[in-house]
Amino acid sequence: MTAMAARSLGYRVQVMDPDSSCPARFVVDACFEGSWNDARAAANLARGCDVVTLEIEQVAIECLEAAGRYAPVRPGAAMMRIIQDRILQKEWLRGCGFPVGEYRAVTSAQEMAEAISMLGGRCFIKSAHGGxxxxxxxxxxxxSTCDAVEAWTMLGQRPCVVEKALELDREISVMVARSPRGEVKSFPSAMNHHENQILVWSVIPSSVAPEIEAGAQRIAREIADGFQLEGLLAVEMFLTKSGELLVNELAPRPHNSYHASERACVTSQFEQAVRAVCNLPLGDVSIVQPAAIVNLLGDLWLDKEGQPREPRFDQALAVPGVRLHLYEKHQPRKGRKMGHLSGVGAIPAEAVERVLEAKARL
Ligand code: ADP
Ligand code: MG
Known part of the structure; x- marks a missing residue:
């Protein structure tokens, strides 16, 4: 989707991906196959480029540095080093004074057990890397009966963050763009609905109270400035039942919760990403109309017996205002994001209603 936006702006695009039949292959001029720690592939990619960007945060720092010898990499390695590691990311946020939920960084099963009990017993434990x-x-x-020893093993016996489980009122995100020339623009916040820790649907604008919106915007912009961001940064936030606004995590790239920006805003997040990394003037982020998306997971391509089936796209597309976006991923695995439906409405709730109605028809 970023490549399509870049092409529309007149750029030529090449990508690097571990999978040579990756979703971008039909819209780019060249594909470089290489794993996320293949510095040679990253250098080969960058050699023919004027600027390099990324849309997954787990690209090894060595790759970013290798690419950086041939073209500017935006966002850069210094920021990526912090964001890639949940422990460093949380420490950076807390150290700069941004509000985060209670957590402990742990490096053993014993520390994990202590952290869980100190944080009250109900916790989300997240691997520091990947995920x-x-x-x-x-x-x-x-x-569930899962205890610290089991959790430590399940997460590969590697450093983790143990977070207190928060009572959430809702989840929002703010996408902020900053260009090398220092221009900053942040989109109106999106409201995000997760189930089983996966984003199910998202809507722009979020309809939070104006003072919450102002706080969320300020936090996102200050984080972007704090990192001297070049590119996009999605700031995921929790609004707790007690009314606190906390930063959950950062994603330095186009983000699932802003897929609806294609329809909700004057400028999509994809075009904004290209404008930001190419040092063009940033686009207008005003709302044109409320828009929502619902994710389509691989499960929809499998029937109850696990046999392949084709979702009823014809039925879904009959819902007014609904469009289909498929990513050209071959293997429809359970829980894998294969595409999304987007929809517009007179008010945000109507946009959500329409995409959910369309998805129910699949
Ligand atoms: P991911 O990198 O998989 O998006 P997140 O840290 O954003 O990981 O967690 C995914 C989702 O799980 C969140 O959006 C939220 O719904 C839920 N979640 C994560 N941490 C907490 C927490 N500390 N308290 C309550 N819910 C949480
Ligand atoms: Mg998240």
């Missing part, structure tokens, strides 16, 4: 869509995470104290 997305709730992967590399374990919940303890939610009625």
């Amino acid at each position: 997305y869509d709730g992967r590399s995470q374990v919940k303890v104290g939610f009625g």
